[in-house]
Amino acid sequence: MPSRAQGKSSVLAMLRALRTTDATYRSGRILGSMGTAPLPIAEAAHKIFLNANLGDPGHVPGAAQLEASYNRMLLDLAGAAAGKGVGQVTSGGSEANILALAWMRVRSGARDVIVPRTGHFSFEKAAKFLGLRLRIAETDEAHRVLPASVKGLIGPETAGIVAVAGTTQVGSVDPIAEIAELARDHDLPLHVDAAFGGYVLPFLRPRQPFGFDIPGVETVAMDTHKMAMGTIGAGALLMRDQRELDELAVETPYLSTPRQRGILGTRSAGPVAAAVAAWEELGRRGYERVVKECLANTARVVAALGKAGIRPLVPPSLNIVAVPHPDPLRLQGGLAAEGWRVNVLTRLRAIRLVLMPHVTRRILESFLPAFAAAHRATAEVPHVVASQA
Numbered sequence: 001m002p003s004r005a006q007g008k009s010s011v012l013a014m015l016r017a018l019r020t021t022d023a024t025y026r027s028g029r030i031l032g033s034m035g036t037a038p039l040p041i042a043e044a045a046h047k048i049f050l051n052a053n054l055g056d057p058g059h060v061p062g063a064a065q066l067e068a069s070y071n072r073m074l075l076d077l078a079g080a081a082a083g084k085g086v087g088q089v090t091s092g093g094s095e096a097n098i099l100a101l102a103w104m105r106v107r108s109g110a111r112d113v114i115v116p117r118t119g120h121f122s123f124e125k126a127a128k129f130l131g132l133r134l135r136i137a138e139t140d141e142a143h144r145v146l147p148a149s150v151k152g153l154i155g156p157e158t159a160g161i162v163a164v165a166g167t168t169q170v171g172s173v174d175p176i177a178e179i180a181e182l183a184r185d186h187d188l189p190l191h192v193d194a195a196f197g198g199y200v201l202p203f204l205r206p207r208q209p210f211g212f213d214i215p216g217v218e219t220v221a222m223d224t225h226k227m228a229m230g231t232i233g234a235g236a237l238l239m240r241d242q243r244e245l246d247e248l249a250v251e252t253p254y255l256s257t258p259r260q261r262g263i264l265g266t267r268s269a270g271p272v273a274a275a276v277a278a279w280e281e282l283g284r285r286g287y288e289r290v291v292k293e294c295l296a297n298t299a300r301v302v303a304a305l306g307k308a309g310i311r312p313l314v315p316p317s318l319n320i321v322a323v324p325h326p327d328p329l330r331l332q333g334g335l336a337a338e339g340w341r342v343n344v345l346t347r348l349r350a351i352r353l354v355l356m357p358h359v360t361r362r363i364l365e366s367f368l369p370a371f372a373a374a375h376r377a378t379a380e381v382p383h384v385v386a387s388q389a
């Protein structure tokens, strides 16, 4: 880094040059990530509120008002009744999951949390940071948690249960109503991680409940930098009532408001404004169209792979396709050499394709033949490797 002051144009040129080395969503070349290009209106909104600090909302009542709209928007999507529920804005799904487990710990004093084997690694972070023990519940062949396994893990030290609405690896949706009933029977809170599914499930017909319209669901994690097409850095932990949320509060004696609840202190209103703006512009109908298209593209992938003799690991419930492969890193490398970026599910020996809004049908039509060819070329483990093993 130069120690001398640089002119604005040379600084910007340096940054742009760095940026050209990044893969971008807009190029359509990223097919394995849950991120996507923000809507132009989201980008513009983000810029307007970039440095408004929601950690000290008394100074920024405009931003605070947006935050209230953001929470309302997510609560409505998560099935809360009109005017019911509260939200704590977070930096994304991980922070919301960590807060949810913190709340279970604080309210119960107990240390065990039952999490499906398919749970996101943010639950492992929560356990590490908070001194909790994860009790791992088994899943069926479709990667949905088994209620009997959850039931068998409930004990005197259980603080709560987690279910996932849209798993990170294959997009499966746990049987939330059944798990919620178990939770109710044992007087335990159920947290639903809808970081991904929260912006897909509400737009399906018929609508698939995953949140507060299921009795027993106490908290829901959602975020707006995945399928919502907002900018990176916002999500929320949603809860049923203010008293529950206040169990996470600490005093902030010198700020413009007396208490704070999330993990972060200073946080930008930018991504909050971005998500509200995206919602205002698209509306429910707009998101329904986007989701319909993503699911149609998912079906297109399954059909094209089927013709090439390739079957997904599980039939997709959302817009994620996991494709088994004996050496997924090799396949990933082969595709990367041609400019396509896919993710490897190391624990499942598979490649993950996520049909996000930036992955258009045109992109798919050039990607799919490349994928099928690379799959064929790398699927056979070379003899020399096999004989050395």
Ligand code: 0PR
Binding pocket: 032, 033, 034, 035, 091, 092, 093, 094, 095, 097, 120, 122, 164, 166, 167, 168, 193, 194, 195, 196, 223, 235
């Ligand atoms: N819960 C679920 C079900 C998730 O899939 C994720 C992230 C989280 C929680 C955590 O959310 P934050 O990342 O917002 O804290 N899942 C993505 C994944 O691990 C995150 C991601 C997105 C990773 C884009 C890579 C990427 O390029 O795949």
